[in-house]
Amino acid sequence: MLKPLYGLDRRGLLRAAAAGVVGASLPKAVSLGGQPMGDRPVGFGKAKSVLIVMLSGGPSQLDMLDPKPDAPAEVRGEFTPISTTIPGVKVCEHLPKLAKQTDRWAIVRTLAHREHNHLLATHVALTGRPTPLPRGGSDLDRVETRNDFPNYASALDFVRPRNDGMPSGVSLPNYMIEGPLTWPGQHSGFLGAKHDPWQINGDPNDPNFRMQALTMRDGVSTGRLQSRRQLLDQMNHGRGSLTGDETESLRDQQKLAFGLLTSGKLTQAFEINRESDETRDRYGRNKFGQSLLLSKRMIEAGVPVVQATMGIVQTWDTHFDNWGRLKNKLLPQLDQGLEALTDDLAASGLLDDTLLIVMGEFGRTPKVTTLPGQTIPGRDHWAHAYSGLFAGAGIQGGQVIGQTDAQAAYPVTNSWSPADICSTIFNALGVDAGATIDDPLDRPHHLLNGKVISNLYTGATA
Incomplete structure (x- = not known):
């Protein structure tokens, strides 16, 4: 079921809006730099959409995209590398389809940062910024708060707000929560709830999957909904006790709710059963495969x-x-x-306008480990070097960017940080390098806070 964050469904959102429930304090201002066209980095404005395939938990670089077959057994692992369409480049034997499609992908093997904790690293990966830590608090217990930096969808919504009933961001198929822990970096942080991406919590592979939150109940037509909006507008006009900021935020919440409920284009995009059985089978009849299919439909909807x-x-x-x-x-x-x-994005021409990124929050340790009490080995957290895939929107496929040492432990060429991924995303979406947001303490922050990974577009050796 599609829900805004914190479990508000369609009725709850309208009730909250009518009651004056608003998000956190908004930042003071946004400024857009007047960057001359000739000074803009390569890849600027190439993408209309960005699709981030998040491999939560940290996939192993050694067992996927950066195999080291000549390393000792306790490092190289159990898999055999296979050749790709890139001469001399190999990937894991269990990625045969990818191996035949590497002409579309740029493999970046030297992503790196300093956070080896899932929660902190997820915030870094999804915002491009360090996780703010509370005074005296433990980083192991750091969960999401409204002091977080906004994720990519939320920051884009603030810089480039929409008025067409379409959200700037959709996350699926589940919110990242485990027990009492909620992973930071999934919402708009200090920008306020108004800019939160919309969250799908449901399995698109379930035959009963449907978007109840975007479905008006029986007997409520679009015309009737519009008349209710007029009534709310009259009520808002009489709310003399609200401050200017409160009134503005209230109206924004109501506008968002009505826009989503009356957007036929968006509701149709969620109707995954419109796809043929053949198409659904190609993606895989599982939660992840159908989530990618649903993601494609979100891209098609804009x-x-x-x-x-x-x-x-x-x-x-x-x-x-x-x-x-x-x-x-x-x-x-x-x-x-x-x-x-x-295949589908390329056939429709959307791959030219869509930046695809496949990544985790970090990688895995070079040395194989066995947990106490376990008999089957694995690998632990490792942020010093990990791999990602990039494609579409002007990126040159068929290349490997960066080289790690003999154990895929550390970069031996230039490394790229989540801040660089952040800058690459906003640059691809056509956000000027001078764009800033001010946090609640009036401190300005550049949205493009790293370096654009220009090698993705130029093919230059990194």
């Missing part, structure tokens, strides 16, 4: 930032049975889904 998370939170956290989990489920589903996705 949603600018879509995030598809494979499985549930920490699915790729393979401390235990790393090779069994990869071989039997994770890699085959990823391989099948990505092939179908890129």
Whole structure:
């Protein structure tokens, strides 16, 4: 079921709007730099949409995109590398479809940052910024708060707000929560709830999957809904006790709710059963494959930032049975889904306008480990070097960017940070390098806070 964050459904959103429930304090201002066209980095404005395939938990670089067959057994793991369409470049044997499509993909092997904790690293990956830590608090307990930086969809919505009833961001198929822990970096943080991406919590592979939150109940027509909006407008006019900021935020919430409910284009995009059985089979009849298919439909509908998370939170956290989990489920589903996705986007021409990114929050340790009490080995967290896939929107496929050492432990060429991925995303979407937002303490922050990964477009050796 599609819901805004914190479980508000259609009725709840309208009730909250009518009652004056608003988000956190908004930043003071946004400024857009007047960057001359000739000074803009390569790839500027190439993308209309961005699709982030999030492999939550941290996939192993050694067992996927950066194999080291000559390393000692306790490093190289159990898989055999296979050749790709890139001369001299190999990937895991359980990614045969990807190996035949590497002409479409740029493999970046030197992504790196400093956070080895899932929660902190997820915030870094989805915002491009360090996670703000509370005074005296433990980073191990750091969950999402309204002090977080906005994720990519939320920041784009603030800089480039929409008025057509379409959200700037959709995340699917589940919110990343485990027990009492909610992963930071999934919403708009200090920008306020108004800019939160819309969240799907449901399995698109379920025959009963439907978007109840975007469906008006029986007897409520679009005309009747519009008359209710007029009534709310009259009520708002009489709310003399509200401050200017409160009134503005209230009206924004109401406008968002009505826009989504009356957007036929968006509701049709969620009707995955419109796809043929053949198409659905190509993506894989599983939660991840159908989530990629649904993501493609979001791109077709014009949603600018879509995030598809494979499985549930920490699915790729393979401390235990790393090779069994990869071989039997994770890699085959990823391989099948990505092939179908890129085939369809290329056939429709949308690959030219869509930036695809496949990544986790970090990688896995070079040395194989066995947890206490376990007998089947795995790999632990590792942020010093990990791999990602990039395609579409002007990116030159058929290349590898960056080189790691003999154990895929550290970069031996230039490394690229989540801040650089952040800048690459906003640059691709046509956001000027001078764009800034001010946090609640009036401190300005550049949205493009790293370096654009220009090698993706130029093919230059990094």
